[in-house]
Amino acid sequence: MDPSHLEPSGSASPTPSRKQRAITLGVKKQVIDTLSSQNMSRTDVAKKFGIPRTTLKSILSQKEKIIRAMDEGADGKRIRLKNGKHVDLEKVLLRWVRIVKRHGGPITGNILKVNLVLFDIVDFIKSLFGDSFQFSGGPVKETFCSKNIYIF
Template identity: 45%
Template sequence: MSPQKKRSAVTLDVKKAIIEAAAKNNSQTQLAKQFTIPRTTINDILRKKDAILKAIDGGGESKRARIKTGKYSDLEQALLCWIKTVRSENVPITSHLLMEKAKETSSLLKIEGFKASEGWRMNFKHCHLITFKSNQGEAGAIDVESLGKWQQQVLREELAKFSPDDIFNADETRLFWQLLPNKTLAFKGERCTNGKKSKERITVLVGANMSGTEKLPLLVIGKSAKPQCFRNAHVLLNNTANKKAWMTGDVFKMWLENWDKKLKKDERKVLLYVDNCTSHPPKIVLQNIMMNFFVPNSTAMSQVG
């Protein structure tokens, strides 16, 4: 007696092809012969064609055989439609936004007992093949060997001259306050584009000491010298302005000289490390601040070195 041949699962791709072929008036017998699938299986697929097409339209994996449905299928279908609509406009979707939308939708659908938990979120993403995607930038070239020598032979020697409380690092960061996230929930295989990015921004200079016990007051550089949001407000930061909201050599010099005066009054000397960008002029006369520069393109690695 010959062993029984094991039946292979029919993927969603094949099921879709069968449904499309049936729409062209092919009989079930013809379909069974064409796809080498039993007629009973063909009949079952055509009987469930609406559910199969719905699963495919909802992002079902083409190689999957079974249709996975969650406990809250109506809610999940509504969320899938929302994700498709939002992503068609290149709007990023975060996990937090998804959870809030799920809560809102469950309330509108009057679904009782639903909790937008981490477990539900993970299952939803796994079931519907949703992943996080992001656009990655490029880092500058770094000579790791030369950097290591500089850290061992120069940086350590300079740091040894000061207490960790008196060793500071300062750097600027750009805050694009109208910019959408560059990471989004998306279906596998989906091409992600962000569309035109907003260039509205401010520049913020932040600084802290090596021991983590002291943070320097923020310096905010915007386009307005007297922002409306600061009116009648007690602001715990310094602010200045220029047309492009950028750090400039003059602004950096002013900030350093003001800090140097305060340190002189406190009879305190500090070591400050910054990167060597053009807005950090090296020839600034300071009495209580010893300013040094990181090796080019090594700021991120030196900060944690």
């Protein structure tokens, strides 16, 4: 029996599939800026950045979130706009960090601990994490700081 009927019709080699790539917030912001500032079609912008049109469409569907995150100081190297597990805690910490930075004060892990006690935020944190909460700085350093570009 002739095996030629098992081969795909048309070209002899199958179409290579695209490798998925993670796109940083910085690149997503550049895509949005390019599309809004230059007189280019969506197809041309997608080709310029080497992304599929469907990816461009999903970037544009999150346009407001991306712009807001970048304006609020999100790291351009981040890939996802994912909230942390404790959004309320992060909002409180970020508000405090901005106030301290505005007045030129230093921010360290020890200063953060003292202010959590002074502003009676410890009870709020314990309500989120449980009574066994011990401030070690670990989760704060790893998640909050990496998202908001603050290093203690």
